[in-house]
Amino acid sequence: MNQKNEYGRWIHPVLAATSMAFLLTILDKAPLVASSDYLIFCVYFYSLSLVLNAIWSFIYFVEDPNKDVSKMLRSNFFTKGLDNLSNWSFLFATISFLTYLILRTSNGF
Numbered sequence: 001m002n003q004k005n006e007y008g009r010w011i012h013p014v015l016a017a018t019s020m021a022f023l024l025t026i027l028d029k030a031p032l033v034a035s036s037d038y039l040i041f042c043v044y045f046y047s048l049s050l051v052l053n054a055i056w057s058f059i060y061f062v063e064d065p066n067k068d069v070s071k072m073l074r075s076n077f078f079t080k081g082l083d084n085l086s087n088w089s090f091l092f093a094t095i096s097f098l099t100y101l102i103l104r105t106s107n108g109f
Contacts, residue, residue, distance in 0.1 A: 009060045015090045016053035019046040038100035045093035052086035
């Protein structure tokens with residue numbers, strides 16, 4: 001099995017599960033989310049991350065383990081962009097959430 005396939009087989013489900021956990025946690029906190037631009041940004045980007053990483057997880061687990069799925073996905077400009085977006089959207093959402101936490105605790109709400 002290709003090492004890049006192993007990375008894809010595990011990173012995408014982890015990012016999708018983490019995004020889903022955040023979204024399920026924040027589901028009943030609509031007034032809190034509406035009061036902060038950082039949390040609104042988080043919700044949008046974690047949602048995007050959930051959808052894209054779930055799609056990539058499915059692709060990695062359905063394909064033959066002996067095929068180089070990473071190479072196939074990176075050969076097409078569109079899928080390469082979506083693969084990058086799945087990782088970057090998670091990163092942007094996490095940075096936004098951490099920024100919200102830092103600002104909230106430093107201002108002494």
